[in-house]
Amino acid sequence: xxxxxxxxxxLQACPFCExxxxxxxxxxxxxxxxxxxxxxxxxxxxARLTGKRSVPAIVDESTGVTMSESGNIVAYLEATxxxxxxxxx
Amino acid sequence: MDLPxxxxxxxxxxxxxxxxxxxxxxxxxxxxxxxxxxSLSALTDEAPVVLVFHPMDGAFPATYIWSEIRDRGWLxxxxxxxxxxxxxxxxxxxxxxxxQGVDARLYSDPSNEVAEQFDVVNDLDGMAGVSEPRPAVFAxxxxxxxxxxxxxxxxxxxxxxDAVEAAMDEL
Numbered sequence: 001x002x003x004x005x006x007x008x009x010x011l012q013a014c015p016f017c018e019x020x021x022x023x024x025x026x027x028x029x030x031x032x033x034x035x036x037x038x039x040x041x042x043x044x045x046x047a048r049l050t051g052k053r054s055v056p057a058i059v060d061e062s063t064g065v066t067m068s069e070s071g072n073i074v075a076y077l078e079a080t081x082x083x084x085x086x087x088x089x
Numbered sequence: 090m091d092l093p094x095x096x097x098x099x100x101x102x103x104x105x106x107x108x109x110x111x112x113x114x115x116x117x118x119x120x121x122x123x124x125x126x127x128s129l130s131a132l133t134d135e136a137p138v139v140l141v142f143h144p145m146d147g148a149f150p151a152t153y154i155w156s157e158i159r160d161r162g163w164l165x166x167x168x169x170x171x172x173x174x175x176x177x178x179x180x181x182x183x184x185x186x187x188x189q190g191v192d193a194r195l196y197s198d199p200s201n202e203v204a205e206q207f208d209v210v211n212d213l214d215g216m217a218g219v220s221e222p223r224p225a226v227f228a229x230x231x232x233x234x235x236x237x238x239x240x241x242x243x244x245x246x247x248x249x250x251d252a253v254e255a256a257m258d259e260l
Contacts, residue, residue: 032125034125
């Protein structure tokens with residue numbers, strides 16, 4: 001089994017997380033979901049990665065990027081895997 | 090348990106025996122920090138696995154079984170992985186791990202389909218529409234071949250921990 005390069009830390013039913021999922025699906029990206037608990041204090045795994053306890057957070061091993069905040073993540077995905085990445089650069 | 094009356098016998102099953110290869114499955118696997126879909130074969134590719142089917146989290150057998158496993162140090166073994174499975178949700182598994190202070194990983198299978206695959210289903214009397222695995226332990230090598238199998242024949246019944254431990258030493 002090949003491990004996907006992208007790992008998404010998410011909370012069930014969190015709209016910000018679903019926003020990222022939509023983007024990942026739109027770009028047909030392979031990703032692994034890791035679900036965390038609603039209590040922020042129970043999110044040590046996320047804190048170790050990003051320094052914050054908020055989700056969504058992603059780790060993209062193909063670029064070495066780790067980040068949180070859905071707006072940032074969506075912008076990153078667009079720049080890296082979206083039309084803009086194919087066009088000019 | 091030594092009780093002064095007959096306990097409930099569970100029907101015969103056709104569960105995997107020593108030498109059989111068990112079916113592969115993929116379910117959310119809960120650890121102390123998160124859960125993600127993991128197949129059984131992904132685990133056995135790394136190291137032998139002791140798969141423990143147990144009653145739903147919150148029922149006293151689940152508490153007893155995980156206390157015993159913790160106290161016997163099975164989770165600290167280097168060469169094999171002890172992994173649980175019940176019909177409880179990932180949230181309940183996370184609670185169990187925290188409450189019991191158990192650094193284990195537990196599969197969540199609310200549909201009980203894995204127990205069906207292994208033919209270890211326990212239909213629960215008095216809980217309409219609910220079934221769960223009967224208590225069972227399978228020690229598996231890297232190819233998912235059973236090295237030791239125990240399946241409850243009575244309800245309730247607990248694993249022979251010494252026998253499981255002896256099997257773990259041979260994995």
